[in-house]
Amino acid sequence: MGGGDPVVPRDSAVHREFVRLYGVAQRIAPTAVDRWSGVLRATHTPPGELPRWGAFDPKSGDITLSAELVLPYLTGPGSGAAGPAQGQALATVLHEATHAGMEIDAPDDPNAVRTAESLGLIEAFAEYRAVEQFETFAVAAGYPDAYLVTPQYPGWYSAMDDLVRQVSGPAKDRAALLAEAIRGPGALHFDQLADSVVKNRLTHDVPANAIDQRAARAALIPAMTHRLWPALRHRPAESGLMVAGEIRQHLDAAVDAIRHYYRGAPDRPYPSSPSNLAAVHTEPLIAEGNKLAALPPPVARDRVDGPVRGGWVPTAGAASGRPVVEPVEGRPAVAPAGGQSAVGATSGGLGVAPAGARAAEVSGSAAGEGVGRGEVGGAAESDAMVPGKAASGGVEMRFLDGVAGAAGAVRKAPVLGQGARGVRAEGRQRGGEGRSGVER
DSSP states (O other): OOTTSOBOOTTSHHHHHHHHHHHHHHHHSOOSOOOOOSOEEEEOOOTTSOOOOEEEOTTTOOEEEETTTTGGGOOOTTOSOOSHHHHHHHHHHHHHHHHHTSOOOOTTOTTOOOSHHHHHHHHHHHHHHHHHTHHHHHHHHTOTTOOOSSOSSHHHHHHHHHHHHHHOOSSSOHHHHHHHHHHOOGGGHHHHHHHHHHHHHSTTTSOSSHHHHHHHHHHHHHHHOOTTTGGGGGOOHHHHHHHHHHHHHHHHHHHHHHHHHHTTOOSSOOOOOOSOHHHHTTSOSSOTTOHHHHSOOOOGGGSOSSOOOSSOOOOTTOOTTOOOOOOOTTOOOOOOTTOOEEEOOOTTSOOEEETTOOOOBOOOOTTOOSOOOOOOOOOOOOGGGSTTSOOTTSOOOOOSTTOOOOTTSOOSOOOBOOOOSSBOGGGOOTTSOOOBSEEO
């Protein structure tokens, strides 16, 4: 489905009707992005294959619709062809218009999820919108008698519907979440869901500043990245409800952990690992909250004249309460264990990843193969970071104003996917490229 399918003539009645319907979909939920090229293609389902309803190709911007199941039912208002078949055709138009109205990737956001699970969630959200806004769309388009009997993808819809109910509340309701998801980008759908959890269930626990909010969302995302999101494409509603039920258990546990952490009145954000390490490593060294990088370098007058062993030494000119420890004479300076570190953004409590630590790239498949649930990382301080204790090798170290060292702050890098845009989740195999296009 895509570039090899015939183009529907622009002067044909069905092309004009699709253009009108596409405009209606944009008006009921405006977005800042319109990726449709203006080219409409017609596709036929080969014998013995599952029905091909429609697809959006992110490379060309073309939209393809079924010549048997969709295009014949785009007859215009007052045609008298209303019924469930026309309802599915209109839902397909709304589904593909959703894909064309948003960006998929968000490579510069630390909380972006760029895996097969994210591609599955993007499709689930598009199907959720096609069902939830169907009546509004059909009436606005002049098809008031068209109706849906069942979602085209009941597994995706039931999982998404249950999850949206879990995260919605008075501070951010279902309509607000759906409107945000329609605007995209798709790679931030998990972050948008996590934001609803923070606003509705943790509003009295997590501080309102951007750093704590992002750290809390990062801790909630792994609870929702179920490995079966891509496999729900042709699964029944019961499978979707099973996935949503498992997500509920992990999400409740994550919420309890965050609430317990903040009720201890900590002085730092919740220790969590970002989903998109590539974005973390490209952020500036001096970011909001990076107090260590913002401090001025040590000056000569802060140094002591002679070697001192076994304790803190106050020096003239040093700030009150700032301990200073000099290396013991005769002992060489030793770098912290693990060598150099790759510094990430400390904004949001994201910490420092060990040098050389590379995130594995894992592709999902139709069988649901892909990245499993992430783990919430915790920041820990080694003995070398505790005042009064020597670092490994017996070297006494000099500290700045009680700021904890970053070594060991991130114990395990999360697994990343390929991050390809618009590739069908079930078409991606290990070691190869999948078919392009976001299909229905």
